Amino acid sequence: MKRNPFRLMAVLAAGALILSACGSDDGGDDDGGTTAEAGGGGDGLKIGIKFDQPGLGLKDGDNYVGMDVDVARAVAEKMGYSEDDIEFVESPSAQRETMLQAGQVDMIFATYSITDSRKESVQFAGPYFVAGQDLLVAQDSDIAGPDDLDGKILCSVTGSTSAENVKEEVPGVQLQEYGTYSECVEQLANGTIDAVTTDDVILAGFAAQDAFAGKLKVVGAPFSEELYGVGLNQEDDRCEEVNEALTALWEDGTMDQIIEDNVGAAGYTPNPETNPAEAGGHCA
Amino acid sequence: MTELIEEYQLLAAFWMTIKLTAYSAVISLVLGTILAIMRVSPVRIFEWVGTTYVTLLRNTPLTLIVLFCSLGLWGQLGIELASRESDTFIVDNGFRLAVLGLSVYHAAFVCEALRSGVNTIPLGQAEAARSIGLTFSQSMTQVILPQAFRGAITPLGNVLIALTKNTTVVAAIGVAETAYRMKAIAEFEPALLMLGFAVVALGFVILTLPMGMLTSYLSARLAVKR
Numbered sequence: 001m002k003r004n005p006f007r008l009m010a011v012l013a014a015g016a017l018i019l020s021a022c023g024s025d026d027g028g029d030d031d032g033g034t035t036a037e038a039g040g041g042g043d044g045l046k047i048g049i050k051f052d053q054p055g056l057g058l059k060d061g062d063n064y065v066g067m068d069v070d071v072a073r074a075v076a077e078k079m080g081y082s083e084d085d086i087e088f089v090e091s092p093s094a095q096r097e098t099m100l101q102a103g104q105v106d107m108i109f110a111t112y113s114i115t116d117s118r119k120e121s122v123q124f125a126g127p128y129f130v131a132g133q134d135l136l137v138a139q140d141s142d143i144a145g146p147d148d149l150d151g152k153i154l155c156s157v158t159g160s161t162s163a164e165n166v167k168e169e170v171p172g173v174q175l176q177e178y179g180t181y182s183e184c185v186e187q188l189a190n191g192t193i194d195a196v197t198t199d200d201v202i203l204a205g206f207a208a209q210d211a212f213a214g215k216l217k218v219v220g221a222p223f224s225e226e227l228y229g230v231g232l233n234q235e236d237d238r239c240e241e242v243n244e245a246l247t248a249l250w251e252d253g254t255m256d257q258i259i260e261d262n263v264g265a266a267g268y269t270p271n272p273e274t275n276p277a278e279a280g281g282h283c284a
Numbered sequence: 285m286t287e288l289i290e291e292y293q294l295l296a297a298f299w300m301t302i303k304l305t306a307y308s309a310v311i312s313l314v315l316g317t318i319l320a321i322m323r324v325s326p327v328r329i330f331e332w333v334g335t336t337y338v339t340l341l342r343n344t345p346l347t348l349i350v351l352f353c354s355l356g357l358w359g360q361l362g363i364e365l366a367s368r369e370s371d372t373f374i375v376d377n378g379f380r381l382a383v384l385g386l387s388v389y390h391a392a393f394v395c396e397a398l399r400s401g402v403n404t405i406p407l408g409q410a411e412a413a414r415s416i417g418l419t420f421s422q423s424m425t426q427v428i429l430p431q432a433f434r435g436a437i438t439p440l441g442n443v444l445i446a447l448t449k450n451t452t453v454v455a456a457i458g459v460a461e462t463a464y465r466m467k468a469i470a471e472f473e474p475a476l477l478m479l480g481f482a483v484v485a486l487g488f489v490i491l492t493l494p495m496g497m498l499t500s501y502l503s504a505r506l507a508v509k510r
Contacts, residue, residue: 094470094471158455158458158464158468161471161472174371174372174374174375175374176374176378177457178456178457178458179455183351183354186359187355190360192358
């Protein structure tokens with residue numbers, strides 16, 4: 001009984017948030033709704049990407065660049081959409097499920113790992129890529145894996161699982177946390193900290209930036225598997241279609257080219273044991 | 285609710301908030317007093333330094349200052365406020381950098397609050413103090429400041445309450461205080477997010493309400509009756 005007032009408060013607050021979200025997004029919502037219902041018609045496709053992830057999804061002036069962006073374009077092309085039909089929308093990590101469920105976007109290509117808990121609210125096409133947790137270190141560092149981290153300073157973003165995993169394995173490591181990976185990478189580049197940890201391809205994206213050319217390297221000993229999928233609304237019937245497009249991308253070599261173009265500059269190659277990824281099996 | 289508090293160490297987080305507030309309050313009070321004295325001093329260069337400090341710091345976002353302490357002072361300039369050999373280097377260094385950022389920012393507000401206290405004292409008192417032969421520092425410590433503090437209790441209390449709530453900003457450099465734990469709740473327990481909000485809000489009310497009441501009580505009690 002004691003909890004009831006809080007529940008009521010929580011429900012009221014949640015209701016208020018949902019209402020305000022509906023209000024402000026009215027214009028955008030309409031578009032999204034019709035597109036989803038029209039299915040594979042020729043009238044626009046809203047794709048959620050990251051806007052702040054170099055090498056994967058980055059808004060650069062009016063352009064969008066990165067691996068996720070290129071994969072999204074290639075998939076859309078295979079599904080019969082032209083370049084002009086695509087509209088890119090920012091989908092921050094915490095809002096991805098909500099955006100799909102509310103129909104604000106049709107698909108999400110945003111380093112979106114397929115997990116069981118997420119499959120309860122959305123469905124996934126793919127995976128189109130298998131990343132793994134890895135370490136980014138200075139070019140001349142002798143750190144070769146998580147075991148070498150004892151007594152070193154590791155950086156990650158606040159509240160991320162990846163950092164906690166390492167901390168459990170290597171208790172001697174000290175963890176500095178920042179709001180974004182850019183701040184971690186900045187501190188790594190000026191030698192203040194020893195390593196940054198998250199998915200290898202994200203790290204490769206940072207290492208491939210011009211500002212860090214020749215300074216940083218990805219260790220290349222991934223110690224987890226992250227299956228990057230394409231997020232779709234559970235009602236969407238285009239999931240298998242996306243899978244076919246993804247399989248075709250790996251078969252005709254487009255995918256290798258996309259990886260090379262976006263994250264290859266720092267000498268990064270995807271883990272050959274897990275890539276090419278087998279698309280399929282995660283549709284609703 | 286109790287599980288939420290235990291699992292996400294909310295009590296430890298609030299303790300961290302209290303420590304950040306206490307240290308920053310003391311340091312910013314000292315720094316702010318020095319600045320206020322500089323601003324009312326007859327020496328032009330001191331006055332100018334004090335004014336510049338307040339104008340710069342008061343108009344800079346706190347997030348920027350705190351991030352600069354971590355990325356600029358520590359990262360670029362290599363200033364470390366803890367021993368690198370220590371097992372808790374990151375925690376200590378982050379905490380001290382956070383206190384530094386919070387202190388220099390709020391010192392500007394403390395300075396202005398005190399200056400408003402100085403302005404409540406009739407000019408004749410300072411003139412009288414000087415004319416009976418007290419030096420500037422004597423008239424400051426014996427006549428002006430004691431009255432200025434008593435006149436400035438309400439604005440100082442406001443700064444303290446603002447400081448308490450502003451400590452949430454230092455989550456940006458990874459200090460494990462309340463906002464930092466809330467991020468963890470948002471990430472791992474989205475279903476309990478609203479409850480988490482409510483608990484944190486309640487915690488802050490518990491922290492700041494007595495401060496406000498004490499401020500009102502003290503300002504009524506200690507006010508200089510003229």
